[in-house]
Amino acid sequence: MELQFHYLLTLFASFLFLSVVVKILKKMKTMESNIKQLPPGPWKLPLIGNLHQLVGSLPHRILKGLADQHGPLMHLQLGETSNIVVSSPEIAKEVLITHGTIFSERPFVIAINTITYGYRDIAMAPYGNYWRQVRKICTLELLTAKRVKSFESIRQEQVSNLVRYISANEGSQINLSKKVFGLTYGITSRVAFGSQYNDKNLYSSVVDEIVKLASGFSIADMYPSSKVLRLMSGMSKKLETLFKKSDAILQGIIDEHRERLERGDQGEEAKEDMDVFIGGSETSSTIVDWAMSEMMKNPRVLKKAQNEVRNVCNEKGDVDEASIQELKYLTFVIKETLRLHPSFPLLIPRENREECEINGYRIPAKTRVIVNAWAIARDPNYWTEPERFYPERFLNSSSDYKGANLEFIPFGAGRRVCPGILYALPNIELPLAKLLYHFDWKLPNEMGHEDLDMAEAFAYHLHQLMLSSNRHGWINGLTG
Numbered sequence: 001m002e003l004q005f006h007y008l009l010t011l012f013a014s015f016l017f018l019s020v021v022v023k024i025l026k027k028m029k030t031m032e033s034n035i036k037q038l039p040p041g042p043w044k045l046p047l048i049g050n051l052h053q054l055v056g057s058l059p060h061r062i063l064k065g066l067a068d069q070h071g072p073l074m075h076l077q078l079g080e081t082s083n084i085v086v087s088s089p090e091i092a093k094e095v096l097i098t099h100g101t102i103f104s105e106r107p108f109v110i111a112i113n114t115i116t117y118g119y120r121d122i123a124m125a126p127y128g129n130y131w132r133q134v135r136k137i138c139t140l141e142l143l144t145a146k147r148v149k150s151f152e153s154i155r156q157e158q159v160s161n162l163v164r165y166i167s168a169n170e171g172s173q174i175n176l177s178k179k180v181f182g183l184t185y186g187i188t189s190r191v192a193f194g195s196q197y198n199d200k201n202l203y204s205s206v207v208d209e210i211v212k213l214a215s216g217f218s219i220a221d222m223y224p225s226s227k228v229l230r231l232m233s234g235m236s237k238k239l240e241t242l243f244k245k246s247d248a249i250l251q252g253i254i255d256e257h258r259e260r261l262e263r264g265d266q267g268e269e270a271k272e273d274m275d276v277f278i279g280g281s282e283t284s285s286t287i288v289d290w291a292m293s294e295m296m297k298n299p300r301v302l303k304k305a306q307n308e309v310r311n312v313c314n315e316k317g318d319v320d321e322a323s324i325q326e327l328k329y330l331t332f333v334i335k336e337t338l339r340l341h342p343s344f345p346l347l348i349p350r351e352n353r354e355e356c357e358i359n360g361y362r363i364p365a366k367t368r369v370i371v372n373a374w375a376i377a378r379d380p381n382y383w384t385e386p387e388r389f390y391p392e393r394f395l396n397s398s399s400d401y402k403g404a405n406l407e408f409i410p411f412g413a414g415r416r417v418c419p420g421i422l423y424a425l426p427n428i429e430l431p432l433a434k435l436l437y438h439f440d441w442k443l444p445n446e447m448g449h450e451d452l453d454m455a456e457a458f459a460y461h462l463h464q465l466m467l468s469s470n471r472h473g474w475i476n477g478l479t480g
Ligand code: HEM
Pocket: 122, 123, 124, 135, 143, 275, 276, 277, 279, 280, 281, 283, 284, 287, 342, 343, 344, 347, 348, 409, 410, 411, 412, 413, 414, 415, 416, 417, 418, 419, 420, 421, 423, 424
């Protein structure tokens, strides 16, 4: 009897043990098959996943290097967050257009939640009714072709002020990057608030910080569930200070605007939209800055662009926006600059609302999507000699940047494509045309064009372009 009981106990224990092992094996198998269904990616470490692989260089460069090894649809585990990285036009089309409704959500980014008073902006607002309404105001009211045209006199006046400043400092070194930032800042400030907000430097440093934090690459964003990490990384303190600064700037602008209204002085076009202010200045000045830098590095292109603008505008003696329609080569220079140096090398991150299949792989709901626009613009299947600055490539090409050609998406694509394209373009074209028309440029200190440093940084104010100028001919219409 005792022996029988012992035998039964052993049998039961073995059965229990076996069922636990089977259960574990089953679980591991399911995990394995889930992992198999995810896109391929580099090997992952426990706890940190692929975080260690993002150290050392600029994120868009590192991600391109990894995509070259693992493919244009790649999975990365960054701390707690599951990410896919898109690096080819074909996959970008699937994600941004074919499955556009699913991938139009933005991920939760701690910094943005704080700075935007709980996602009350457009760029990071959740995909839903509020976003639809504010975006509609932008596209149907604030940033229409007609409205943008109505700002022409502001643009003319501000750019002429810059030309006057450069003329007065002819021959001496100027920091063109700083001047061009001041210019687009001045235009957008007057357009958005009816006057020029004074503290340009404070504004600029706040925007820099916001852009860095908003990228979602901070350590606290990789472990969203850990409040301790947020405290330890100094993120909470940083955010508190940043929020106070940005709130003070916006409050200052609103107070000034109210005072003006009370005085019965409406100023010029007075608008309350803050995204226009942030999106409208640094992005455009960065492109002007890069275009001038690339032309300084490529004197052949500089000469060709300069000849064009001087031929077209010589009779008038100055550049106006009507003449800009005739500057075909300058358009190619701007396109080539946007291709090689998009303001957002990694588009603002997205997230999928529900599970879906991309290119045969399963993408679980709430996966973060990083679209590497910088890598896509260098895809050798679409671009010959992709690294070369060669504006002529657009001569017989229909490739446009408005979101229809996925190999060229400096403004993004799909439902969340940038709504500011019409506003941004004249802010890039007019300053460039005038800088080329009125001045001959050279690098300071006998520097050769091949010595120009085009190194980037993962932020605005990518670099500081120092140049000196000589007036070209007689500058009409710039006095008084
Ligand atoms: C050269 C200038 C500019 C560039 C390169 C640029 C680029 C971009 C990019 C890449 C996106 C993300 C698109 C996506 O997720 O697919 C974006 C979004 C956005 N941009 Fe621009 N932008 C520029 C100028 C502007 C201007 C001038 C404004 C406003 C006046 C503006 C307002 C916005 C807004 C509100 C969004 C968010 C759209 C949404 O989430 O629905 N941008 N921009």
